[in-house]
Amino acid sequence: MDDYVITVLSNIGMISFVALSAYLLLLTGVISFGQQAYFGLGAYAAGAATAMLLLPIWAGILIGACVAGLMAALVGALTLRLRGLYFSISTLAFAEMVRLVLLIVEVQVEVDGELVGPAGAEGFHDIRWMFERDISLGEFMLLIYALLALVLVALLLIERSRLGSIFRMLGSDDLLADMQGLNVVGYRVLAAGLAGVLAGIGGALYAHFTTYVEPQFFNVMLGVHALAYGLIGGLGTAFGPLIGVAIDVGFLEAVRFIQGYRMIVFGGLVALLLIFMPRGLLDEERVHRLKARFRRRGDAHAAGS
Amino acid sequence: MLEVRGLRVSYGGLRAVDGVSLEVRAGEIVSIIGMNGAGKTSILNAVSGIRSPDEGEIRFEGESIGGLPAHAVVARGIVQVPEGRLLFGTLSVEENLLAGAHRRSPFVLRRRPRADLRRLFPALADKLHRPAASLSGGEAQMLALARGLESEPRLLLLDEPSLGLSPKLSEGVFTLIRRLRDRGLTLLLVEQNLRRTLALADRAYVLESGRIVSSGSAAALESDHRLLSDYLGTSAPAAFHSAK
């Protein structure tokens, strides 16, 4: 595989974490325009761990995930009592605040005679864990997909657990969920924390893949795209948002003649899709039907043997 | 079991419930009857914690529960089946059924619904994997009831369970309510249909503009002709006879 293909595939993998992050919150019925903040926090925290504190990469990813997750849960606990649009606006405000703070934060330490660390608007350069160890882009891509697979398995397990139903109940009708004895805000804070972890992992990987991060990368467009992926792909299963990412980052990026018109084509595609499939490609109903078909086939097998 | 004293609920300046006191004893079916806008749902919402009361006391088995959040009230064994918005439409029938099992840890795989629930609601048993939005009105009402039972309540608050159902279907719902009482459940039932509700309930309260205007045993209220004609208007006798 040439580096271009590897880069596109890796981008699909890393952006998928942000898409899944937004998806998890969409499931519980809240729209966040701010998941890019946790992507950014994860990137900076993980970068600081490996480049400044010289910790191993797994520790960096873990720290990035935890910092993002805790921050997301904290922000969620403060804002999730707000209704609908007010919550959405507060997520956007928080994300912009994080970005603006990182634009001015300068904390650098000397490593091997060079200054390393966040340098305000310059960004955070020289996160060179991968190059110092001679790890190829291809190998790093495998790490990305291994983690993505792990996250997907975790999400599918949640999907089959009571927690998954609870998240969907909140999304379907939160007043009715309240009447079932569910602590609506509590479960949403939990979802926000988990969503923060997912975005944080994506950011941690991104920082190490590109060796630098700058606040400009996680502006609001990343958050809006993350939402759009779930809406295009559908909220019926965690594979929905991944399809959304693959269409945008994969197909549109790869087809070079669209370059320059990509936002227009993507926007048009989203509009068309939402007219004909308002709940996305893999919405709950289609997923119910697919599952029923599998189940019937499974039953037929069981009866036949 | 449940004791409400001097309950007041208002929305902005509008007083929807104005000093209501009522009581439900263990094993009873108690009904609140009243026309649209009388304040029936507001009373249930105050009891279940969906809306905190402005004034008044709500006690469940001696403990004051007025103003507790809904999940704390459910944890004490009071479950509300709301009017109209009954189901989680995007979830499957099975998931809706299990939605009531709040006492289970969220961190376990979903289990099957309890066997006796399947027996009580045979119509739902072979539709478990369909999306709940695809159910008919009667099936949806049954499922909402079944979900309420899944959380093993001690007091079930039913808000107009026959709303929008054909006479035959609502008869089915009423039969089911009777069977639930026979199994030891206590019910507070909100209805508009005076005649059919009195046939089912042990005691009833008649609510008008947020105030209780009449109360007593169902038999006593049923023989109160003034109430019947007030409530049902001039066509009352005809309606009363045609149903017999």
Ligand SMILES: Nc1ncnc2c1ncn2[C@@H]1O[C@H](COP(=O)(O)OP(=O)(O)OP(=O)(O)O)[C@@H](O)[C@H]1O
């Ligand atoms: N959320 C609300 N905001 C403002 N006013 C409300 C609200 N809910 C109810 N009301 C008002 O309070 C009064 C009582 O309403 P409530 O829903 O308790 O009546 P109800 O007896 O349940 O009626 P119905 O039989 O139509 O369900 C009505 O006048 C209604 O307009």
Ligand SMILES: [Mg+2]
């Ligand atoms: Mg009502």
